[in-house]
Amino acid sequence: MPxxxxxxxxxxxxxxxxxxxxxxxxxxxxxxxxxxxxxIRTRESAADIVSRARARSCLSEQEATDLAxxxxxxxxxxxxxxxxxxxxxxxxx
Numbered sequence: 001m002p003x004x005x006x007x008x009x010x011x012x013x014x015x016x017x018x019x020x021x022x023x024x025x026x027x028x029x030x031x032x033x034x035x036x037x038x039x040i041r042t043r044e045s046a047a048d049i050v051s052r053a054r055a056r057s058c059l060s061e062q063e064a065t066d067l068a069x070x071x072x073x074x075x076x077x078x079x080x081x082x083x084x085x086x087x088x089x090x091x092x093x
Contacts, residue, residue, distance in 0.1 A: 037079050039072050 008016075016027045023030070041049075054064050 037075075039076060 016030060020027050020030055050064060050068060053059075053068070054061070057064065059067065
């Protein structure tokens with residue numbers, strides 16, 4: 001697995017360590033989960049999701065894209081409503 005160095009405040013680092021200890025998980029797992037909730041996925045992962053959805057539906061490519069954007073917005077809105085971080089919503093056309 002590749003390694004990356006990021007700079008965060010001492011307070012944020014302590015909070016991450018405490019959250020990981022409370023949850024019985026790692027800081028890496030918390031960051032991965034946060035990125036997933038923010039809608040940050042690899043191109044392969046996103047393409048696979050769209051491909052599987054299209055295979056099971058009668059939607060055109062544009063309809064499938066529109067639906068994916070709507071559902072992503074719902075997930076992000078729900079994350080924001082629960083006080084978790086989510087990536088900003090963007091409209092794509």
